[in-house]
Amino acid sequence: MRNRLRVMPRGVTGPEVRFGVPLGALAFALLLGAIILAFAGNDPIEAYRTMFDSSLNGWKAQSRTLALATPLILTGLAAAVAFQMRVYNIGGEGQLYLGAIGASWVGLALPASTPTPLMLSAMLIVGALAGACWALLAAIPKAYFNADEIITTLMLNFIALSLMNWLIFGSRSFWRDPRRPVPGGKRLPESAIMPSISGRLHIGIIIAIVAAIFLWWLLRKTSWGFQIRTIGDSPRAARYAGMSVRRKTMAVLALSGALAAIAGVSEVSGVTKGLEPIALTSNIGFTGIIVAVVARSNPLGVVPVSIFLAAIATSGSRLQSIGIDVEVVFLLQGLIFLTVTAGEFFVTNTVSLAHPDTSATGSPPTSEIKAAI
Amino acid sequence: MAGEAPHLKVRNLTKSFYGVPAIDSVDFDLRGGEIHGLLGENGAGKSTLCSVLSGLYRPDSGTVSLDGEAVQFRSPQDASRHGVGMVYQHFRLVDSFTVAQNIVLGMHKKQRPRSMRQVESMVADLAEEFGLHVDPTASIWQLSVGEQQRVEILKQLFRGARILILDEPTAVLAAQETDRLFEAISTMVAKGHSVVLVSHKMAETMAYTDRITVLRRGVNAGSVTTASTTPAEVARMMFGDSNAAERTNYDAAQQVGEPMLSLSGVSVQGDHGLLAVDDATFTVRRGQIVGVAGVAGNGQRELQEVIAGLRSPVSGTIEIAGTNCTSAGPKQTAQAGLAYVPEDRLGVGLAPGLPLEHNIVLKSYDRSPHSRRGVLSDSAIEKTMNELVEKFDVRGNRSGMRVSLMSGGNLQKAILARELNEDHQVLLAAAPTRGLDMAAAEAVRSHIINERATRGVLVFSEDLDEIVKVSDVVLVMFKGRIVGSFASDELDLDEIGLLMTGSGAEIASTDTPTATSTRAGS
Numbered sequence: 001m002r003n004r005l006r007v008m009p010r011g012v013t014g015p016e017v018r019f020g021v022p023l024g025a026l027a028f029a030l031l032l033g034a035i036i037l038a039f040a041g042n043d044p045i046e047a048y049r050t051m052f053d054s055s056l057n058g059w060k061a062q063s064r065t066l067a068l069a070t071p072l073i074l075t076g077l078a079a080a081v082a083f084q085m086r087v088y089n090i091g092g093e094g095q096l097y098l099g100a101i102g103a104s105w106v107g108l109a110l111p112a113s114t115p116t117p118l119m120l121s122a123m124l125i126v127g128a129l130a131g132a133c134w135a136l137l138a139a140i141p142k143a144y145f146n147a148d149e150i151i152t153t154l155m156l157n158f159i160a161l162s163l164m165n166w167l168i169f170g171s172r173s174f175w176r177d178p179r180r181p182v183p184g185g186k187r188l189p190e191s192a193i194m195p196s197i198s199g200r201l202h203i204g205i206i207i208a209i210v211a212a213i214f215l216w217w218l219l220r221k222t223s224w225g226f227q228i229r230t231i232g233d234s235p236r237a238a239r240y241a242g243m244s245v246r247r248k249t250m251a252v253l254a255l256s257g258a259l260a261a262i263a264g265v266s267e268v269s270g271v272t273k274g275l276e277p278i279a280l281t282s283n284i285g286f287t288g289i290i291v292a293v294v295a296r297s298n299p300l301g302v303v304p305v306s307i308f309l310a311a312i313a314t315s316g317s318r319l320q321s322i323g324i325d326v327e328v329v330f331l332l333q334g335l336i337f338l339t340v341t342a343g344e345f346f347v348t349n350t351v352s353l354a355h356p357d358t359s360a361t362g363s364p365p366t367s368e369i370k371a372a373i
Numbered sequence: 374m375a376g377e378a379p380h381l382k383v384r385n386l387t388k389s390f391y392g393v394p395a396i397d398s399v400d401f402d403l404r405g406g407e408i409h410g411l412l413g414e415n416g417a418g419k420s421t422l423c424s425v426l427s428g429l430y431r432p433d434s435g436t437v438s439l440d441g442e443a444v445q446f447r448s449p450q451d452a453s454r455h456g457v458g459m460v461y462q463h464f465r466l467v468d469s470f471t472v473a474q475n476i477v478l479g480m481h482k483k484q485r486p487r488s489m490r491q492v493e494s495m496v497a498d499l500a501e502e503f504g505l506h507v508d509p510t511a512s513i514w515q516l517s518v519g520e521q522q523r524v525e526i527l528k529q530l531f532r533g534a535r536i537l538i539l540d541e542p543t544a545v546l547a548a549q550e551t552d553r554l555f556e557a558i559s560t561m562v563a564k565g566h567s568v569v570l571v572s573h574k575m576a577e578t579m580a581y582t583d584r585i586t587v588l589r590r591g592v593n594a595g596s597v598t599t600a601s602t603t604p605a606e607v608a609r610m611m612f613g614d615s616n617a618a619e620r621t622n623y624d625a626a627q628q629v630g631e632p633m634l635s636l637s638g639v640s641v642q643g644d645h646g647l648l649a650v651d652d653a654t655f656t657v658r659r660g661q662i663v664g665v666a667g668v669a670g671n672g673q674r675e676l677q678e679v680i681a682g683l684r685s686p687v688s689g690t691i692e693i694a695g696t697n698c699t700s701a702g703p704k705q706t707a708q709a710g711l712a713y714v715p716e717d718r719l720g721v722g723l724a725p726g727l728p729l730e731h732n733i734v735l736k737s738y739d740r741s742p743h744s745r746r747g748v749l750s751d752s753a754i755e756k757t758m759n760e761l762v763e764k765f766d767v768r769g770n771r772s773g774m775r776v777s778l779m780s781g782g783n784l785q786k787a788i789l790a791r792e793l794n795e796d797h798q799v800l801l802a803a804a805p806t807r808g809l810d811m812a813a814a815e816a817v818r819s820h821i822i823n824e825r826a827t828r829g830v831l832v833f834s835e836d837l838d839e840i841v842k843v844s845d846v847v848l849v850m851f852k853g854r855i856v857g858s859f860a861s862d863e864l865d866l867d868e869i870g871l872l873m874t875g876s877g878a879e880i881a882s883t884d885t886p887t888a889t890s891t892r893a894g895s
Contacts, residue, residue, distance in 0.1 A: 009778060012771050012772065012773050012774050013773075221748060221749050221751075222744075222747050222748055222749060223738050223739040223744045223747050223748070223749055224747060225749075226731070226738045226739075226744075226749060229727060229731070230724050230727065230731070230735065233724040233725065233726040233727050234720055234721075234723075234724040234725060234726070236717070236720055236721045237720060237721055237722070237723060237724040237725075237735070238724070239683065239703065240681075240683065240703060240713075240715060240721050240722065241703065241735045241736050242682075242702060242703040242704030242705075242707060242736065
């Protein structure tokens with residue numbers, strides 16, 4: 001008998017669906033992961049307990065996870081705000097470097113005696129501006145000539161990386177510490193370093209969470225966000241309503257670049273304490289894209305998703321110490337990402353079986369997938 | 374290429390979409406070696422019939438037979454094997470491939486010569502034979518629109534098509550190219566091919582076809598021999614009887630007031646560089662409904678967009694309620710008092726993925742009480758929505774639901790609810806009842822007629838009956854020009870039908886085929 005899978009859009013998505021589906025997907029991913037772990041010769045229960053203990057059990061583990069989540073929240077927000085308008089900023093990585101370059105310049109150029117609040121504010125502003133300008137290099141061609149921002153922002157990453165490498169490895173620049181035998185950045189003065197909360201966790205996490213709340217408010221509660229959401233849904237309707245799509249494209253990409261750059265400021269000031277290209281190139285910008293996709297571009301969703309991904313990452317080294325390959329850790333990460341994003345389909349649609357003879361009645365489904373069942 | 378001229382016979386053909394018949398028990402005969410014109414308004418079922426004949430759709434019921442033999446085309450390839458080929462209005466060519474590559478694209482290895490050189494020489498021979506000159510080695514992107522069309526025709530001939538269906542082939546062509554196309558068509562017919570010519574244009578149909586079939590609302594309104602009919606008769610078949618359309622009864626003593634919308638010499642460039650609107654001059658006054666009749670694609674969309682401020686005119690001036698809006702944007706025209714119900718409800722009139730409360734304040738979100746200093750007031754927006762939903766009887770909304778899940782009638786009411794605010798002076802409505810059920814269409818129509826009491830209305834519709842029903846003045850648009858203007862008490866539906874298809878009184882009175890001089894009334 002040949003049946004059809006019937007796909008119907010859900011009219012309204014309630015909270016039980018919005019939270020239930022990702023949690024179900026997560027459970028599914030962990031189950032699949034358990035099978036893979038078992039195949040790899042590991043004890044899944046021990047592995048999952050180690051993961052939990054090393055990343056979320058106790059303040060020490062939690063602060064380590066939050067420290068790793070800090071830049072992810074910011075690059076996640078950077079991607080999310082652009083995705084809200086269906087502008088695909090893949091350049092978070094490069095914008096982050098520019099933020100790090102700009103902030104470390106301020107930290108090294110201003111007198112070391114500058115009070116910390118003033119110093120950090122200046123670093124944040126200059127870093128954010130540098131990232132925003134870097135994003136505008138892609139935004140202006142996009143707005144005026146409809147140049148594909150996916151390509152341009154991606155390409156700008158490589159230029160930013162080369163620029164940062166050149167500043168430290170290829171030249172005697174202002175940033176480079178000439179006294180170090182292995183090329184590296186000058187160490188920032190104490191006043192340019194983000195105060196620690198606990199261990200590696202620094203006040204960058206507060207900046208990140210405040211940014212998430214602010215962004216949520218900006219997108220949901222202001223007329224500016226109203227326009228962004230309209231353009232994201234239908235540029236033609238937005239133009240019809242008299243909104244300037246061009247100006248908003250530039251504004252959103254600049255904001256996105258600024259947020260990614262703040263992640264760079266937070267890293268350079270709170271973690272590496274100097275422009276250190278090797279430590280800064282850990283794909284935080286790219287991971288932010290994953291965060292935004294899983295969080296469905298919701299700024300408030302970005303925070304838990306970042307913490308979750310950071311938890312998986314922090315538990316990685318401990319998992320290796322009990323004999324689990326790093327590849328398996330990556331595999332688990334990939335599985336979770338895949339199932340949660342695939343679960344998105346079930347958030348917006350319901351799927352049921354329909355017999356061929358009943359499929360002719362009722363309102364037309366968005367799509368029918370033929371399946372021999 | 375030789376052989377008997379084919380004879381295609383269609384009986385009782387029905388094809389429905391979601392329960393609505395697009396064609397209903399249609400009979401159609403294509404005789405061997407004839408050029409058969411297929412006419413009808415938009416939505417009359419021409420495309421559906423052609424899609425069935427070319428194997429794209431399968432009919433719900435009815436039969437198709439070719440030379441007396443019943444056939445069922447399972448796919449366009451299958452139809453092509455039977456010698457039926459279709460040339461679409463929008464070409465299906467790969468820009469970066471050569472002419473020869475495009476011609477054999479999709480053909481099975483066994484059906485085509487192995488070397489491209491051989492294909493090229495065969496294409497060249499075919500082009501020579503039918504007078505469809507085009508360089509087989511040129512890439513598609515290098516060719517003009519007319520040449521690309523020749524490639525499409527050659528593609529079908531190369532596959533052995535004996536029956537060619539041409540969907541509005543002249544819509545994209547300039548005058549000389551049109552002449553060359555018809556020369557090629559006559560060559561084809563002389564060599565035993567049959568041609569179905571889908572068209573909106575009366576003049577070329579009268580000039581070049583042997584017989585004409587008119588579809589009206591999915592049914593065959595008649596097949597006639599071209600030589601023994603007149604444009605007036607064909608127009609009547611297309612648009613219905615003059616007596617059928619009734620004017621809605623309303624206050625005949627309505628006072629006409631000051632101008633609400635005035636256009637003077639407005640010309641607009643179309644997307645393809647040609648003039649889409651050519652020297653449009655008219656006025657809509659307070660207390661007046663002006664209807665614009667015309668077959669789709671004759672510049673109506675560009676005219677709407679230029680009035681709404683979504684396009685800039687190349688010349689002329691536009692005034693909305695006394696404000697000069699010639700080069701104003703959509704925001705300024707709305708402020709000047711224009712309410713605009715666009716043709717595309719979802720995607721232009723409404724943001725489909727966003728909820729009703731968002732869409733209902735799409736143009737007033739940035740004003741008090743909906744926002745103050747850039748901060749939205751959710752409660753004020755909800756209040757506005759509830760008031761308007763009540764007032765305009767918008768149904769089927771649930772909180773937070775995206776509007777695309779609402780029915781067409783409710784979507785249109787939602788747009789009207791937003792546009793017909795207290796500040797507007799003139800309503801511009803495009804295809805306001807298209808696709809709506811009877812009750813919803815009537816509700817929308819009554820909103821439009823109510824507008825007339827205190828404001829001005831400009832309404833565009835492809836449905837001539839509707840235009841006649843509601844309008845005080847009917848303008849006819851053809852090829853970007855206003856080719857006719859009628860007051861409601863001197864309406865002549867036959868005349869309007871002729872003007873809509875590009876033939877004025879001079880063609881009606883003579884039998885001389887003048888395909889290229891279709892600028893009637895200019």
